[in-house]
Amino acid sequence: MLYAPERFDLNEWFDLFSAALPLTIAFLLPGRFTLIALTVFTVFSVFMAQTVDSLIAVKPYDLYDVNDTVKYDVSDIFIYYFSYPPTTYLFLYFYDKWSPKGWRRAGYVLAWSLLSWGLEWAAYRCHVFYYKGWKLAYSPIAYVVIYALFMAMFHMVETVMNREGYPMRRSGQAPPGGS
Amino acid sequence: MLIANLAQSLVCAGALWTLKWMGSPFRRIEKIVLYLVCVTAFEQAHSAILDSQKLIRITPTGTAFAYFKMNQLILFPLATMWLLYAIFRIRDRFLVKAALGTAWMAGLTASVGLSQAIGVIEDTGWNVGYAVFTWTVVLLAVMIFAAWYRKLLEKRGEADAVRA
Numbered sequence: 001m002l003y004a005p006e007r008f009d010l011n012e013w014f015d016l017f018s019a020a021l022p023l024t025i026a027f028l029l030p031g032r033f034t035l036i037a038l039t040v041f042t043v044f045s046v047f048m049a050q051t052v053d054s055l056i057a058v059k060p061y062d063l064y065d066v067n068d069t070v071k072y073d074v075s076d077i078f079i080y081y082f083s084y085p086p087t088t089y090l091f092l093y094f095y096d097k098w099s100p101k102g103w104r105r106a107g108y109v110l111a112w113s114l115l116s117w118g119l120e121w122a123a124y125r126c127h128v129f130y131y132k133g134w135k136l137a138y139s140p141i142a143y144v145v146i147y148a149l150f151m152a153m154f155h156m157v158e159t160v161m162n163r164e165g166y167p168m169r170r171s172g173q174a175p176p177g178g179s
Numbered sequence: 180m181l182i183a184n185l186a187q188s189l190v191c192a193g194a195l196w197t198l199k200w201m202g203s204p205f206r207r208i209e210k211i212v213l214y215l216v217c218v219t220a221f222e223q224a225h226s227a228i229l230d231s232q233k234l235i236r237i238t239p240t241g242t243a244f245a246y247f248k249m250n251q252l253i254l255f256p257l258a259t260m261w262l263l264y265a266i267f268r269i270r271d272r273f274l275v276k277a278a279l280g281t282a283w284m285a286g287l288t289a290s291v292g293l294s295q296a297i298g299v300i301e302d303t304g305w306n307v308g309y310a311v312f313t314w315t316v317v318l319l320a321v322m323i324f325a326a327w328y329r330k331l332l333e334k335r336g337e338a339d340a341v342r343a
Contacts, residue, residue, distance in 0.1 A: 002231075003231060034335075035331060036208070036328075039331070040208065040215075043212055043219070044215055046219055047215040047216075047219050050223065050226075051252070054226065054251075055248070058229070058230070059239050059244075060240065060241060070230055071230055072227055072230050156211075160207050164206050164208055165336075
């Protein structure tokens with residue numbers, strides 16, 4: 001059973017904003033990936049968020065809480081399904097479009113990690129996260145690992161889809177390195 | 180508990196090994212997505228049981244948590260994937276599918292019972308009725324997704340065949 005938030009206040013507004021902004025940008029950009037690939041990216045994003053939370057945000061570690069209660073509420077689901085996947089999409093969209101190599105690739109991951117860190121700081125200030133052992137200083141390292149995993153997943157999906165004859169990009173979208 | 184973890188690790192390694200026999204009708208991309216969806220579904224179900232309804236409590240030790248996570252991240256999702264594989268592979272045999280579904284449900288329920296018996300979890304209200312309800316919801320959600328994704332892949336395959 002899902003619970004409603006205890007109060008609709010600052011953290012719920014932040015949840016809405018953190019979904020509306022990347023979703024709007026994602027919709028304004030021309031579609032890049034096929035629905036088959038988009039589904040994998042969305043599912044992987046939800047999987048990562050849910051798995052990390054269920055590893056370190058519950059006992060015995062219990063490093064932080066998300067939103068109003070320790071219970072699983074609608075706001076938590078909202079973040080999992082509407083905030084993280086469009087952000088992941090934007091990360092992969094520009095990663096695929098610009099196809100950075102070498103140091104540029106490391107810089108791209110670092111830039112996204114810093115951006116996410118800034119957003120997490122804002123989320124913390126808006127009471128989306130309650131740290132109980134976690135520190136904001138740990139987050140950039142975690143984001144670097146998470147974004148590196150997204151990149152690895154992206155290349156794995158590309159390889160598997162190519163091998164099975166399913167296109168990852170929509171027709172008309174240039175492959176990496178293209179204009 | 181350490182021995183239970185060791186045994187569980189071996190069972191999980193064996194379960195992962197069986198994936199190489201999971202061939203047609205599943206494509207590799209389908210297997211990846213289904214694994215992710217199964218894990219997510221179990222995580223959400225466990226979150227509702229543990230955090231919201233408080234029907235089960237995990238013993239607060241690292242070893243108990245590791246055992247529980249091996250169930251959640253490997254054994255339960257793989258058992259579900261094999262059930263889906265059978266459901267999509269076997270055609271027009273409802274009774275066989277129903278029997279497999281029942282065996283899957285009994286297996287998961289027994290696994291929770293075993294976790295309880297060896298001290299991984301404490302029962303604080305969990306019963307067979309809740310188990311049947313929870314596993315049915317998980318299975319339905321995953322099955323609907325799997326059917327939709329298969330359709331998507333088939334449609335794409337048909338479109339490519341027409342173009343060729």
